Amino acid sequence: MKAEHRQGWLFVSPWVIGFALLTAGPMLYSLYLSFTSASLLSPPQWLGLENYRRLAADPLFYRSLGNTAAYAAMGVPAGLLLSLGLALLLNAPVRGLGFFRTLFFLPSVTNTVALSLLWLWLLNPEFGLLNAGLRACGLAGPLWLQSEAWAKPALVLMSLWTAGGQAVIFLAALQGVPRELTEAAAIDGAGPVRRFFAITLPMISPALLFNLIMGLVGALQVFTQAFVMTGGVQPGSEGGPNQATLFIVLYIYKKAFQEFDMGYASALAWALFVLITGCSALAFRLARERVHYESEAA
Amino acid sequence: MKPREFLSPITPATPAGPLVRIGLTYAALVALGALFSLPVVWMLSSSLHELAAVFAQPYRWLPVPLHWENYARAVTILPVPRFLLNTVLITAPVMAATVLSSALVAYGFARFRFPGRDALFALCLATMMLPGQVTMIPLYLVFAKLGWVDTYLPLIVPSLFGSPFYIFLLRQFFLTIPPDSEEAARIDGASRLRIWWSVVLPQARPAVATVLIFTFIGTWNDFFGPLLYLNSPEKATLTLGLNLMKTQVLGSGVVEWNVLMAASLLVLAPNVILFFIAQRHFIRGITMGAGK
Numbered sequence: 001m002k003a004e005h006r007q008g009w010l011f012v013s014p015w016v017i018g019f020a021l022l023t024a025g026p027m028l029y030s031l032y033l034s035f036t037s038a039s040l041l042s043p044p045q046w047l048g049l050e051n052y053r054r055l056a057a058d059p060l061f062y063r064s065l066g067n068t069a070a071y072a073a074m075g076v077p078a079g080l081l082l083s084l085g086l087a088l089l090l091n092a093p094v095r096g097l098g099f100f101r102t103l104f105f106l107p108s109v110t111n112t113v114a115l116s117l118l119w120l121w122l123l124n125p126e127f128g129l130l131n132a133g134l135r136a137c138g139l140a141g142p143l144w145l146q147s148e149a150w151a152k153p154a155l156v157l158m159s160l161w162t163a164g165g166q167a168v169i170f171l172a173a174l175q176g177v178p179r180e181l182t183e184a185a186a187i188d189g190a191g192p193v194r195r196f197f198a199i200t201l202p203m204i205s206p207a208l209l210f211n212l213i214m215g216l217v218g219a220l221q222v223f224t225q226a227f228v229m230t231g232g233v234q235p236g237s238e239g240g241p242n243q244a245t246l247f248i249v250l251y252i253y254k255k256a257f258q259e260f261d262m263g264y265a266s267a268l269a270w271a272l273f274v275l276i277t278g279c280s281a282l283a284f285r286l287a288r289e290r291v292h293y294e295s296e297a298a
Numbered sequence: 299m300k301p302r303e304f305l306s307p308i309t310p311a312t313p314a315g316p317l318v319r320i321g322l323t324y325a326a327l328v329a330l331g332a333l334f335s336l337p338v339v340w341m342l343s344s345s346l347h348e349l350a351a352v353f354a355q356p357y358r359w360l361p362v363p364l365h366w367e368n369y370a371r372a373v374t375i376l377p378v379p380r381f382l383l384n385t386v387l388i389t390a391p392v393m394a395a396t397v398l399s400s401a402l403v404a405y406g407f408a409r410f411r412f413p414g415r416d417a418l419f420a421l422c423l424a425t426m427m428l429p430g431q432v433t434m435i436p437l438y439l440v441f442a443k444l445g446w447v448d449t450y451l452p453l454i455v456p457s458l459f460g461s462p463f464y465i466f467l468l469r470q471f472f473l474t475i476p477p478d479s480e481e482a483a484r485i486d487g488a489s490r491l492r493i494w495w496s497v498v499l500p501q502a503r504p505a506v507a508t509v510l511i512f513t514f515i516g517t518w519n520d521f522f523g524p525l526l527y528l529n530s531p532e533k534a535t536l537t538l539g540l541n542l543m544k545t546q547v548l549g550s551g552v553v554e555w556n557v558l559m560a561a562s563l564l565v566l567a568p569n570v571i572l573f574f575i576a577q578r579h580f581i582r583g584i585t586m587g588a589g590k
Binding site: 004005007008009010011012014015016017018019021022023025026027029030033038040086089092093094097100102103104105106107109110111112113114115117118119120121122124127129132161164165168169172217220221223224227228249252256257262265266269270272273276280 | 319320323324326327330331334335336337338340341344352353355356357399402403405406407410411412413415418421422425427428429430431432433434435436437438439440442456458459460462465490494515518519521522525526537538540541544555558559561562563565566569570573574577580581584585
């Protein structure tokens with residue numbers, strides 16, 4: 001082997017070894033486990049498709065699937081709209097925007113457990129700021145996390161508060177839109193709305209696709225907020241009123257690490273993997289013709 | 299961010315037009331800014347109130363006198379100094395290992411030609427999208443077999459193998475460095491490893507700093523890893539300890555929200571300070587991820 005080749009392989013070998021030991025190997029092992037009765041205590045017994053049959057008939061699996069889908073369906077579009085709105089404001093031709101950018105961005109880079117405790121207190125039906133604000137407007141606030149109907153919207157609201165990260169990505173894309181384009185359109189008589197849909201939106205579509213996919217992947221894996229905010233004092237009580245916040249990852253965690261039902265939990269994890277890969281691939285496919293990449297146009 | 303020209307040609311030519319637009323923009327910014335900052339102001343206010351005042355209706359925003367003892371109670375109710383030490387003992391080696399291993403791999407991808415390189419790099423990028431839930435159960439079983447559960451090893455050892463996002467980020471940066479000085483060092487007979495360490499890394503300081511900051515934030519605030527692997531309360535990190543504190547405080551009669559908010563603020567503080575010191579690194583890291 002040429003020295004250049006050998007040295008190249010040596011430099012990348014940490015990742016190659018890590019990929020084999022920490023990613024590829026465990027993935028294959030996890031696939032195997034999903035066909036067994038593995039638990040922490042007993043050696044795995046081959047079950048064939050039993051875990052997947054069980055999954056197909058498990059009402060809690062469907063409940064967690066529905067909860068996760070509902071959370072993503074509310075949170076992802078709302079997050080995209082809010083962060084795009086924030087980015088458009090932060091791209092306006094006015095002064096003093098650095099301060100506001102910091103303000104919007106800050107919540108997205110902090111500690112989810114600490115933020116969960118803050119929101120647990122904000123959402124407190126009796127003493128929380130949110131319902132105090134609603135009362136001041138003459139409205140009776142809901143029970144939020146203690147209500148089956150409002151628990152997921154409450155978590156969506158909290159996720160919107162961390163939309164600043166996506167806004168920064170939109171902002172970077174907006175700053176890359178050549179001004180000559182919008183100016184030329186303005187001279188041709190296009191109004192601000194027309195300019196936004198005909199020029200700005202197509203130009204920032206790669207950022208939109210990126211935020212859509214990352215938002216989707218993040219929402220499908222929501223865990224910490226639900227674990228910290230909707231559990232009682234007893235371990236195992238997580239999941240909210242009538243399992244309204246039992247999301248897939250929370251369900252996998254409970255099966256694997258509270259009930260040590262590792263084989264079944266592996267089957268659940270593979271179901272999630274297929275779901276996430278499928279959703280991302282679908283988003284890519286739907287977006288492929290609509291996304292505008294600068295290099296293609298050149 | 300460059301301030302735009304005050305009267306841009308986009309705005310209508312009527313003199314009132316731009317002023318109205320600027321006024322509306324500021325109004326929206328201030329309204330949204332208030333919405334975004336109110337929770338934190340309220341958190342700060344709650345953390346300095348005595349317990350009865352936290353439940354007072356209507357709520358008094360200004361906590362007079364200031365009850366700093368909530369913070370003292372927050373660090374004694376559970377062994378918070380111990381949690382802090384544990385967190386540092388995990389975070390420091392993870393930062394060092396992550397940046398070194400990722401930079402080695404990134405240099406390999408950036409500066410060497412070898413068969414399979416591009417396919418390997420594509421595979422590396424693809425693993426970024428992989429949801430961790432597929433590997434967490436087998437990894438847990440393996441670490442349990444090794445006797446590593448309830449130690450810091452499962453949280454530290456994986457960082458020795460590089461992290462795809464940082465490999466990507468560092469590789470992109472290495473590609474922007476002109477190779478002249480590396481070639482000069484090679485003519486002088488320096489080894490590739492030596493060149494990586496003493497010629498390339500010093501030139502890549504901004505990218506290295508970005509990786510260190512992101513690794514710090516990720517490890518300091520990690521909840522899932524410590525939740526899985528650390529069983530003994532005295533081994534908990536700050537983030538895990540905060541959840542333990544929640545369980546304890548919520549389980550007692552009257553919930554001491556003032557103390558919980560004080561504890562949460564203490565855990566948030568290093569993040570916020572780092573954020574203000576190095577905001578441009580945060581923005582670089584985040585927008586790099588989207589630019590690929």
